[in-house]
Amino acid sequence: MIVTTATIVPIQPETATGVAKDLLDQVQKGLGLVPNMTKVMANSPALLKGYLALSAAVGSGSLPAAVRERLAISTAQLNGCEYCLSAHTYIGSNIAKVDAVELDAARRAESSDPHVAALLRLSNAIAENAGDVGDDAIGAARAAGVTDTEIGEVVANLALNILTNYFNVLANVENDWPVVGL
Template sequence: MTATITAIVPIQPETATGVARDLLDQVQKGLGLVPNMAKVMANSPTLLKGYLALSTAVGSGSLSAAVRERLAISTAQLNGCEYCLSAHTFIGGNIAKVDAAELDSARRAQSRDPHVAALLTLSNMIAENAGDVGDDALGAARAAGVTDAEIGEVVANLALNILTNYFNVLAHVENDWPVVGL
């Protein structure tokens, strides 16, 4: 994402009304701040509400925050979303406490941990092939210890990450995170 002017004007929390205001208040309470992505999403309360619901759902799964952040980084790199790459690199390092080498490896769907590497590889294969991965790909993931529940969660995380990647790229959301270039 190289544009610096957003294609969709952000809704400022202090001037938001109705459902948009309620949702932005929810973001503020949950994060202690309202990122630019949420401000731009607030133009469509349906979008922001759906994003928050899916984010909450995947956050309650069996995959750890450290794994989810690496999945997000891998997908952001794949989709060319500098905003999400920057946000999840920051969150991954500062909140999920993933070391810098692992965050960088996630950009290439790699990890020192074979189980995490299998999750990242599977996620990218699903994204690159619109879900049409062969039995050998699933077999390789399972051989690394990936469970059927985790396969489902990979798809849920992928859906969330594609949603935010596509939206941020489309809307040219101004990056308010420490920039990590593509």
């Protein structure tokens, strides 16, 4: 087993000061806990503030939590982020109440719901092609009933998920969720 250490050391809420403390207090108040990812992000208050703002924005959109969690799982699998795969599998199961079969299918950008499957495939196509998806990908999504609003929200969710995936992989954030291996 290879043991790695964090690239960026987490800031503990009890020793945080200034803006970092305020942001970690906000996380605690909102979630009832402070995940390791946000402790590490607190080294850059601008990053943590941006993450929290984007997370709140996508959370207020039209895509339900069950869909957003599957989008996060699909992107985490694509980007090799075990932290996010673990976190969103836990949240998807325990908070969004998505069944285990659907959570596992999301890892492959699949769903038994054709509309959700279209959203997952579109998200992966956007990620894999840096946004340069052809008319076929958009046409397939539209044929499954995906709206312009949802297309925009897929991009917003993808931006949020790539942000956390890349950050967690780069910083080697210690996984504080029940581990789901890649």
